[in-house]
Amino acid sequence: MPMYYLIMLIGFVVWLGGTALAGEPVAAGPRTITVALVGSGDFTSIQEAVDSAKKGDTVFLKPGAYPQDLTIHSKENIKLIGAGADKVTLLGHGQMVGVLHVGKWPYGATNIEIKGMTINEHGGHALGIFNGNGITLRDLHVKGMIFGQQVQDVRIEDCVIGGSETTGVQFADSQAVLVGNYIHDNDHGVNVAGKSEVRLERNIITRSLFEAVVVNDRAKAMLIGNTLVKNGGGAAFLGYSQSEAFGNVVGLNKVGFLVAQSSRAKTSFNALYNSEGNYMRAGSPNTPAPELKQDSDFVGDPRFVDAEHDDFRLRADSALLNVGQFPFLGALPPVQPSAANRQSK
Numbered sequence: 001m002p003m004y005y006l007i008m009l010i011g012f013v014v015w016l017g018g019t020a021l022a023g024e025p026v027a028a029g030p031r032t033i034t035v036a037l038v039g040s041g042d043f044t045s046i047q048e049a050v051d052s053a054k055k056g057d058t059v060f061l062k063p064g065a066y067p068q069d070l071t072i073h074s075k076e077n078i079k080l081i082g083a084g085a086d087k088v089t090l091l092g093h094g095q096m097v098g099v100l101h102v103g104k105w106p107y108g109a110t111n112i113e114i115k116g117m118t119i120n121e122h123g124g125h126a127l128g129i130f131n132g133n134g135i136t137l138r139d140l141h142v143k144g145m146i147f148g149q150q151v152q153d154v155r156i157e158d159c160v161i162g163g164s165e166t167t168g169v170q171f172a173d174s175q176a177v178l179v180g181n182y183i184h185d186n187d188h189g190v191n192v193a194g195k196s197e198v199r200l201e202r203n204i205i206t207r208s209l210f211e212a213v214v215v216n217d218r219a220k221a222m223l224i225g226n227t228l229v230k231n232g233g234g235a236a237f238l239g240y241s242q243s244e245a246f247g248n249v250v251g252l253n254k255v256g257f258l259v260a261q262s263s264r265a266k267t268s269f270n271a272l273y274n275s276e277g278n279y280m281r282a283g284s285p286n287t288p289a290p291e292l293k294q295d296s297d298f299v300g301d302p303r304f305v306d307a308e309h310d311d312f313r314l315r316a317d318s319a320l321l322n323v324g325q326f327p328f329l330g331a332l333p334p335v336q337p338s339a340a341n342r343q344s345k
Contacts, residue, residue, distance in 0.1 A: 069122075108130070129154060131149075178199070180202050182203070205229075206228075225247040259279070259282065
């Protein structure tokens, strides 16, 4: 075969194997879709940007206060990322209860991550999650209620949630994990209802008008290493709920643990320091229940750094360090002694 034709044949084979065959589109990779109020992004509407997103895409919100509502449904594996909670605010437009919805009956959403923004409330709700799976909320400032119904594998992490006239976070028939959040100034902090299963770990819940945590109906909850402080009550285990509480600091509330006779609550290695009672049986009225105290519990001043100004770190001389399997009780690690103090010992 002449050399010219051989070269042409080799070139054709390389083209056939290394590029798309005729009629086969080249697969596009994940995109980052930008939204900006001033028109410097791909969209000015967050809803239009999310509607255009495909599996694997990220919708990025540039700084601004967005007077828009948003519903994410029938989507899988997309991210909604703001430039920061101090730079991006979803104000809402007053067209629906709540400003941001993930899932909409009968449509859900799967593997959705939302982070880096402030979400205001409308009609008492800020963020609703319905009929979804694999929802992650991280680094958000939520000014109102987060409500979840029939959702699975929800993770709420490192968020500030407060200012609800009802409840900060409420779940019905859902499965969720809350880690490292600051939940403040609500009627109730967290409400776990229906047949929900919720784990709370290393959260601070403070200044609730009533209880920091309520577990009701046939729900199951696990409370590990939380600080429930300066609330009307610490944790209430009601109905036919089943709960476990280990390593928590429940202090400066009116009541510590409130337990209904019909519920089951397994507790150990908790620290309690409350004004009207540390252990109470639910009733009309509630009655003291000192028999609920476990031998591993600590009753006394937890020695916060500055509880008056909401610094709930433990002092270096607190008795709540190295208790059982816990290096410290509660949500926050203790302050370290000064170098001068260490040298003097």
